[in-house]
Amino acid sequence: MTVDDALTQGGAGRFQRRLLGIFGLVWAADAMQVLAIGFTAASIAGSFGLTVPQALQTGTLFFLGMFAGATLFGRIADRIGRRNVLLLTVLCDAVFGMASAFAQDFTVLLALRFLTGMAVGGTLPVDYALMAEFLPPRNRGRWLVWLEGFWAIGTIVIALTAWIAHLAGAAEAWRWIFAVAALPALLGVFLRLWVPESPMFLLRRGQEDKARAVVNRVLVGNGARALAPEVALAAPPAPEVGQGIFGPDLRKRSIAIFATWFLVSLSYYGVFVWLPSQLASGGAGFVKSHGFLVLLALAQIPGYALAAHGVEAWGRKRTLQIFLILSAIGCALFTLAATPLMGGLALLLMSFALLGTWGALYAFTPELYPTGLRATGMGTASAMARVGGLLAPSLLGSVVAQGFGIAIGVFAGLLVLAAIVTLTIPAETRNKAIG
Numbered sequence: 001m002t003v004d005d006a007l008t009q010g011g012a013g014r015f016q017r018r019l020l021g022i023f024g025l026v027w028a029a030d031a032m033q034v035l036a037i038g039f040t041a042a043s044i045a046g047s048f049g050l051t052v053p054q055a056l057q058t059g060t061l062f063f064l065g066m067f068a069g070a071t072l073f074g075r076i077a078d079r080i081g082r083r084n085v086l087l088l089t090v091l092c093d094a095v096f097g098m099a100s101a102f103a104q105d106f107t108v109l110l111a112l113r114f115l116t117g118m119a120v121g122g123t124l125p126v127d128y129a130l131m132a133e134f135l136p137p138r139n140r141g142r143w144l145v146w147l148e149g150f151w152a153i154g155t156i157v158i159a160l161t162a163w164i165a166h167l168a169g170a171a172e173a174w175r176w177i178f179a180v181a182a183l184p185a186l187l188g189v190f191l192r193l194w195v196p197e198s199p200m201f202l203l204r205r206g207q208e209d210k211a212r213a214v215v216n217r218v219l220v221g222n223g224a225r226a227l228a229p230e231v232a233l234a235a236p237p238a239p240e241v242g243q244g245i246f247g248p249d250l251r252k253r254s255i256a257i258f259a260t261w262f263l264v265s266l267s268y269y270g271v272f273v274w275l276p277s278q279l280a281s282g283g284a285g286f287v288k289s290h291g292f293l294v295l296l297a298l299a300q301i302p303g304y305a306l307a308a309h310g311v312e313a314w315g316r317k318r319t320l321q322i323f324l325i326l327s328a329i330g331c332a333l334f335t336l337a338a339t340p341l342m343g344g345l346a347l348l349l350m351s352f353a354l355l356g357t358w359g360a361l362y363a364f365t366p367e368l369y370p371t372g373l374r375a376t377g378m379g380t381a382s383a384m385a386r387v388g389g390l391l392a393p394s395l396l397g398s399v400v401a402q403g404f405g406i407a408i409g410v411f412a413g414l415l416v417l418a419a420i421v422t423l424t425i426p427a428e429t430r431n432k433a434i435g
Contacts, residue, residue, distance in 0.1 A: 002234045003199050004137055004433040006215045006227060012139040013222030019134055020143065022191045023127050024150035026090055029184035030120045031154025032161075033097060034389075036181050037062060038272060039162040040174035047172050048106040058113045060390060065117025066124075067386035073122030074129075074379015078372060082130040083197045085122060085375075090188050092119035097182030101175045121386060125378035132366040132374070133198040134218065137431050140367065141311035145359040149304035152355060154184075155297040163294060200371040203235040245369065245377050253368050254377070256425045258384045260320075263418035264361060265388030267327070267411040268354050292344065296351040303356035307363075310356075315430045316364035317422060323360055324419035326353035331412035350408075357415075367429035374434070 037059035045055035069089070077085040096115040103109035128144065135143050161180045165173035199218075202211035211233055216226040227233075245254045303323070310319035330350030337343035369377035 001227070001231050002433065003133070003203065003211070003215060006233065007134070007136040007218065008138070010136075010219040010222040010224040012136060012143060015218045015221035016134060016139075016143060018221075019131065019195065020147060022188065022195060023131055023147055024153075025184050025191065026093070026123060026188040027127065027147060027150040028154035028157065029093065029097075029181060029188065030123060031151040032158040032181035032184070033062070033093070033116060033120050034066075035155055035158050035272060036174075036177050039158060040177050043165075043170075043172060043174040043177075044106075044109070047174065050106070057110060061110045061114040062117035062120075063386050063390035065114040065119075066121030067383050067390065069118035069121025069123075070125055070379045070382035070386055071121075072118075072379075074125045074375045074377075074382070077126045077129065077375035077379070081197050081201055082126050082133075082375065083192075083195060085126050086130065086192055086195065087189070089119045089122035089126070090185055090192055092116075093123060094182055094185035094189055097185055098179060101179040101182065121382060125382040126375055128362055128366050129375040129378050130195070130198050132434060133200045133371070137433050138312075140434075141316060141363040141430060142308045144363040144366070145304055145308035145311055148355075148359040148362045149301065149308070151358065152297060152300035152304060155300060156294060159294045159297045163291060198371075199233070203233055204371055206235070208233055208235070245373055245380060250369070250373070250377075253425050253427055254380075256421055257365055257368060258381055259421050260418050260425075261361065261365075261381045261384045262388045263414045263421065264324070264354075264357055265385035266392050267331075267388075267414045267418075268358070269389040269392040270407065270411055271331075271350065271354070296347060299348045299351045300355035303352040303354075304359045307356040307359035311360055311363045312430065315428050316360060316367070317425060317428050320357065320360040320364060321419050321422050323353050323357040324415050324422070327357055328412045328415035328419070329353075331408045331415065335406070335409040335412070364429065367432065367434050368425075368427060371434070 037056070040058070041052050041055040044050065044058060045052050048055070073085050073089060093116060096112050096119060100109060100112040100116060103112055128147070131147055132140060132144060158177065158181060161177050162173065165176050170176055196214045196217060197210070199211040199214040202208075202214065212227060215233065219226055243249060307319055307323060310322065314322070327350060330346050330348075330353050334343055334346035334350065337346050365381050366374055366378050
């Protein structure tokens, strides 16, 4: 019996719900750390006598750290285990994230944001690899989108934190924002001690007894019977010599999915790193407020809900393509908006669709790789996203200078290009075993 077969026998129940809550808490914290870049830049500039572009160096260093963490820890997780990497990265996330709130020097702050970014970059891909390996095939896509949905919760919390700090007239609001962003990770350090190692990874390492114990823990936790003593668990096949994520069998899908991650992240971070300051300075009416940023975050929740339905009803690839086109339409409508109301509605559609896009992308990607390469594949995809996040503020800064609407139009083109790229992915993974 494969692990997928055993998980299907137990279904998705109490064990997976607890796992979702633990992973989701830190996922929300990671969203807060990422989006804090846009919400803290002006306040950091005021504290250290900098310009806002200079203060955004904290974002540059954070994304550099995320790139390094995603590249490094994804590969390590395929060698020493998912659980060990998760405990290390979440601990670093909490420690360096909280230390950022107390930095007294801008150079020290830059170093701490790099280290925090490295921890967050290592957490994101390994979370998804491990979560995917505990889910039965027919539930996997929906549950992975639900995990991604915690990003919206983190977005809402960080937007509310920034709004409250603004209303309270906090002198150094960035300290409050960084402290709040680190709190869930502090709690997550202790909660993740409960999370077992992936049985698929244990089997690949020849530890059948430990894998059986973990599978039985899942089955019993969900109210099913443990495996009979005579049932043996089949180990997932090891990658062939020379067969990596760019080997002959995986090269085409790897290039296409990594290009999609890059294009989506370039658009997403291009919008949401610049959006807070742009709305505060150039918005009008209800759009020019921290409250509207909270509304944008709330619009993400139904996007995730529809993506969770779509990945199971329509398939991973088709759902991803639908949301990419919707995101491009939202961007295009913003460039054509003649009134603040129309511009605000276009931004709401953009937020709804972009986060649905991420939900489908995170559900699809880990299923494209075998167990021995899954964390590496997710880590590389996440690294490509960090490259997009790293380039977005600097590469598109000159475009934004020509007009925020023009920049949004560029993002629309990038999203359409991403939808075209997905046509070349030679796979649909709905209801497919991954072990």
